[in-house]
Amino acid sequence: MPSHSRGAGGAPFLRPGEWTLLAAIVAAVVFTALADSNHSYWQRPLDSLRDIARNAALLGIFALGSTVVIIAGGIDLSAGSMIALSGTVCATTMLALAPAEMAGFKPVGPAVVAAGCLASLVAGFLVGTLHAWLVTTIRLPPFIATLATLVGLRSFARALCESTTAAFTPTKSALINVADPFFKAVRDNVWVPVAVFALLAVITWLILTRTVLGRHVHALGGNEAAARLAGIRTDNVKWFAYVFGAMTAALAGLFYVGNESVAAPVNQGRGHELNAIAAAVVGGCSLSGGVGTVPGTVLGAVFLRVVIDAVSKIIKTGADVYEGLIVGIVVVVAVTLAQIGQMARGGRRLLPGALGLCAIPTLAVLGGAVVAMMASPRAGAATGIGAFVLLGLLRRWETRHTVVSAS
Amino acid sequence: MNGTTLAAEPAIVMRGLTKRFPGVVALDDVSLEVAVGELHAICGENGAGKSTLMKILSGVQRPDAGDLEVHGRPVRFGGTREAEQAGIAIIHQELALVDDLPVAANVFLGRERRTALGLVDDRTQADETARLLADLDCAIDPWARTGGLRVGDQQLVEIAKALSVNASIVVMDEPTSALTEAESARLERTIARLRARGTTILYISHKMDEVFRLADRITVLRDGRHVRTVDRVATTPREVTGWMVGRDVAGHDGARRRLRGDRVLEVRDLTLPWPGHARGRRLDGVSFDLHAGEILGVAGLMGAGRTELLETIFGASDPTWTGSIRLAGRPVRFTHPYEACRAGVAMVTEDRKRLGLFPDLDVAANVSLCSLTKALRNGLLSRSAEENLVSGPIRATGVKAPGPHAAVTGLSGGNQQKCIIGRWLLTEPRVLLLDDPTRGVDVGAKAELYTLIDGLCRDGLAVLLTSSELPELLALADRIIVLSEGRLTATFDRQEANEQAIMEAATGGAPRVGGPEAQVPT
Numbered sequence: 005m006p007s008h009s010r011g012a013g014g015a016p017f018l019r020p021g022e023w024t025l026l027a028a029i030v031a032a033v034v035f036t037a038l039a040d041s042n043h044s045y046w047q048r049p050l051d052s053l054r055d056i057a058r059n060a061a062l063l064g065i066f067a068l069g070s071t072v073v074i075i076a077g078g079i080d081l082s083a084g085s086m087i088a089l090s091g092t093v094c095a096t097t098m099l100a101l102a103p104a105e106m107a108g109f110k111p112v113g114p115a116v117v118a119a120g121c122l123a124s125l126v127a128g129f130l131v132g133t134l135h136a137w138l139v140t141t142i143r144l145p146p147f148i149a150t151l152a153t154l155v156g157l158r159s160f161a162r163a164l165c166e167s168t169t170a171a172f173t174p175t176k177s178a179l180i181n182v183a184d185p186f187f188k189a190v191r192d193n194v195w196v197p198v199a200v201f202a203l204l205a206v207i208t209w210l211i212l213t214r215t216v217l218g219r220h221v222h223a224l225g226g227n228e229a230a231a232r233l234a235g236i237r238t239d240n241v242k243w244f245a246y247v248f249g250a251m252t253a254a255l256a257g258l259f260y261v262g263n264e265s266v267a268a269p270v271n272q273g274r275g276h277e278l279n280a281i282a283a284a285v286v287g288g289c290s291l292s293g294g295v296g297t298v299p300g301t302v303l304g305a306v307f308l309r310v311v312i313d314a315v316s317k318i319i320k321t322g323a324d325v326y327e328g329l330i331v332g333i334v335v336v337v338a339v340t341l342a343q344i345g346q347m348a349r350g351g352r353r354l355l356p357g358a359l360g361l362c363a364i365p366t367l368a369v370l371g372g373a374v375v376a377m378m379a380s381p382r383a384g385a386a387t388g389i390g391a392f393v394l395l396g397l398l399r400r401w402e403t404r405h406t407v408v409s410a411s
Numbered sequence: 412m413n414g415t416t417l418a419a420e421p422a423i424v425m426r427g428l429t430k431r432f433p434g435v436v437a438l439d440d441v442s443l444e445v446a447v448g449e450l451h452a453i454c455g456e457n458g459a460g461k462s463t464l465m466k467i468l469s470g471v472q473r474p475d476a477g478d479l480e481v482h483g484r485p486v487r488f489g490g491t492r493e494a495e496q497a498g499i500a501i502i503h504q505e506l507a508l509v510d511d512l513p514v515a516a517n518v519f520l521g522r523e524r525r526t527a528l529g530l531v532d533d534r535t536q537a538d539e540t541a542r543l544l545a546d547l548d549c550a551i552d553p554w555a556r557t558g559g560l561r562v563g564d565q566q567l568v569e570i571a572k573a574l575s576v577n578a579s580i581v582v583m584d585e586p587t588s589a590l591t592e593a594e595s596a597r598l599e600r601t602i603a604r605l606r607a608r609g610t611t612i613l614y615i616s617h618k619m620d621e622v623f624r625l626a627d628r629i630t631v632l633r634d635g636r637h638v639r640t641v642d643r644v645a646t647t648p649r650e651v652t653g654w655m656v657g658r659d660v661a662g663h664d665g666a667r668r669r670l671r672g673d674r675v676l677e678v679r680d681l682t683l684p685w686p687g688h689a690r691g692r693r694l695d696g697v698s699f700d701l702h703a704g705e706i707l708g709v710a711g712l713m714g715a716g717r718t719e720l721l722e723t724i725f726g727a728s729d730p731t732w733t734g735s736i737r738l739a740g741r742p743v744r745f746t747h748p749y750e751a752c753r754a755g756v757a758m759v760t761e762d763r764k765r766l767g768l769f770p771d772l773d774v775a776a777n778v779s780l781c782s783l784t785k786a787l788r789n790g791l792l793s794r795s796a797e798e799n800l801v802s803g804p805i806r807a808t809g810v811k812a813p814g815p816h817a818a819v820t821g822l823s824g825g826n827q828q829k830c831i832i833g834r835w836l837l838t839e840p841r842v843l844l845l846d847d848p849t850r851g852v853d854v855g856a857k858a859e860l861y862t863l864i865d866g867l868c869r870d871g872l873a874v875l876l877t878s879s880e881l882p883e884l885l886a887l888a889d890r891i892i893v894l895s896e897g898r899l900t901a902t903f904d905r906q907e908a909n910e911q912a913i914m915e916a917a918t919g920g921a922p923r924v925g926g927p928e929a930q931v932p933t
Contacts, residue, residue: 226770
């Protein structure tokens with residue numbers, strides 16, 4: 005989809021692709037309301053809304069960070085591990101400052117909570133700085149730099165958790181329970197993460213569209229060499245982008261601690277970095293940089309959560325079972341739809357040559373298996389066979405069409 | 412040769428070829444026949460459609476309309492491989508070789524010879540490459556790393572590649588643009604040898620002397636349209652040039668005296684090392700002065716160090732240079748373009764698409780980029796303030812755009828370049844570095860850019876201008892310095908400069924015509 009950056013304020017709030025996304029969200033909700041045999045959207049609308057709102061807000065917070073990094077032409081793979089590290093830093097700080105209260109599941113007091121949260125945000129700043137330094141000074145590709153921290157930070161968090169618990173409690177542990185009422189309140193009042201997400205979205209939107217720094221982020225991602233030659237200090241812009249990415253993940257990490265009443269570095273936030281990147285991409289960000297909007301990412305995050313919720317409601321399993329599968333399919337479908345017009349105009353074929361031939365059974369088996377697991381084996385078989393026939397016909401049509409135009 | 416071969420079935424027939432790109436019609440209903448065995452020159456200014464024509468012939472792009480026949484067979488290439496199978500080989504202007512592979516591997520890239528086991532047969536490839544290169548009368552080691560060869564040798568490797576597919580039609584896209592005279596002479600011998608075998612050659616060039624030495628027939632394109640095709644013997648270079656530009660080539664009258672002001676830029680003994688390269692130095696002891704209200708031209712072949720000179724002044728190259736640069740008397744040493752901008756130096760880069768333009772930003776954002784602080788209201792960017800800010804330079808440079816928020820990628824090359832010049836004018840520079848500013852710009856826009864640059868200079872700006880086209884420098888510059896392999900080999904006043912003398916200095920032949928010190932006024 006050809007996209008042009010919004011200039012300074014005043015341009016239409018949503019672009020065509022974003023209206024489509026909004027319509028898709030509404031469609032998914034309506035479909036779930038109709039197709040869910042438990043009618044949970046009718047019977048308990050507030051619970052459902054609360055659930056989606058909390059999950060979308062948590063995902064959205066660090067998806068905004070990923071968006072800034074992606075628009076700046078980089079990538080941050082470490083958000084999930086940063087979430088784990090942030091929670092652990094917060095919990096270990098509180099444990100060190102108030103070991104007795106933490107062990108006894110008692111309130112630790114606002115000062116200790118504030119210290120813990122502050123320590124997490126500082127950790128985010130440090131990690132973002134590390135990324136920027138690796139990328140600009142050592143000239144590591146962002147993919148490599150943040151892959152290293154994706155793996156490293158989680159391990160670091162676990163080690164931090166174990167050595168701190170060893171020092172301040174009788175036994176060392178891979179998790180720290182957090183029972184302070186502040187975190188309980190954050191868990192029980194869903195408007196808190198939603199409000200924080202909304203505020204952060206507005207701030208991010210202002211930065212990206214109405215400040216010099218934001219314009220420089222777009223310029224850097226669109227054409228890095230030209231940005232440098234235009235006198236933009238690209239290293240500083242990257243520093244901002246990676247710090248913003250890591251600090252939003254750190255902020256999200258605090259909410260995860262609240263949600264789960266525990267800092268668990270082994271599993272907390274695992275794989276979430278890809279959800280954040282998916283939300284940004286579904287929202288219209290280009291991984292080659294320079295293109296993307298805050299409204300797009302907000303809608304992308306909401307859409308992902310709505311679809312995940314829809315599947316869990318309709319099939320009645322835990323949302324987490326199919327989460328990865330759904331995210332994967334949504335990303336592929338969204339990006340494909342965004343460029344399908346271009347493919348048709350450019351005369352590109354969907355199923356060319358031997359690769360296309362092998363893709364037909366692959367897609368049929370994949371679709372059939374997914375439906376078989378989600379619904380019934382019979383429906384799966386029907387889907388598989390149906391997909392096979394349809395794709396076969398499509399290939400036939402494509403081949404004929406090309407032959408005709410070549411003669 | 413011509414006349415005898417024209418009777419046979421044509422090698423190539425084009426009928427009504429049309430290709431559109433956003434904002435520009437690159438080829439407009441072009442019809443052309445090329446006879447078997449002839450050397451057919453295609454002439455035209457930049458943007459005339461020569462390269463698009465060639466891309467269609469080589470299968471890189473598909474025409475929006477029109478038919479193509481090769482040896483009487485209608486073809487519609489879906490890719491370069493299909494064009495190769497039809498016997499067409501292309502020698503690209505920008506060489507399409509993989510630097511890190513050996514010569515032989517490049518020659519057989521995509522068509523590797525295999526052993527009985529299906530593995531790549533490097534030995535056979537090397538032997539065949541050696542034979543092909545020997546046919547071309549040159550001694551290049553087939554095992555040598557391609558990236559380490561001189562440009563002229565790389566071009567011969569491309570030609571060997573074309574021969575290895577037994578191409579009956581060879582298309583050469585401005586093959587001598589990067590060659591020294593000796594290398595050009597060798598290329599002409601190669602062409603003679605190819606013609607002796609009956610190869611049809613399409614020779615794309617805008618250099619009249621070459622065209623008139625080599626061609627049987629000449630086709631002129633202008634603004635994507637076919638102007639005419641003539642026998643070489645029936646025309647003159649002056650006539651062809653006239654068709655190319657579409658009007659009398661009086662040239663720009665930059666000859667009128669400008670008022671030279673104070674010395675603004677003083678470069679002494681500028682040397683930029685080139686680690687790991689045989690030459691050792693990208694720039695070697697370059698000294699010159701630049702005054703307000705003066706255009707100083709920098710001539711030189713590709714790789715002579717023109718861009719490096721401008722980038723070093725602008726703080727965009729490695730900060731390892733030695734020597735001294737003084738801006739308005741103060742010694743400066745920029746380590747980042749940011750500092751150069753702040754000090755009043757602006758640079759319009761050579762490769763507009765890669766180093767100048769922001770395709771995702773609109774026209775206004777492309778122009779305002781270096782001066783965004785002037786578009787702030789209450790600390791935030793204001794759309795109306797930005798529109799006000801850019802309206803000045805857009806008008807001054809004559810950008811033709813649907814509006815300030817139009818997509819910059821939809822503009823023509825000339826208008827894009829004006830946007831970038833406008834961007835820098837907003838920074839109110841004292842020194843403007845222009846690196847080949849009219850590259851890829853059509854003839855009409857070129858004239859407008861000349862007028863613009865001349866006007867800026869008369870307003871007191873000091874302009875350092877490089878160009879790959881000598882007539883451009885001769886028309887615009889007050890003085891011309893010539894670089895050859897990183898060294899300053901000559902300085903000319905406009906009265907004493909001519910193409911012959913500059914080319915001699917650029918190829919390293921001429922003695923120094925007056926040192927830079929001799930130019931320092933009192």
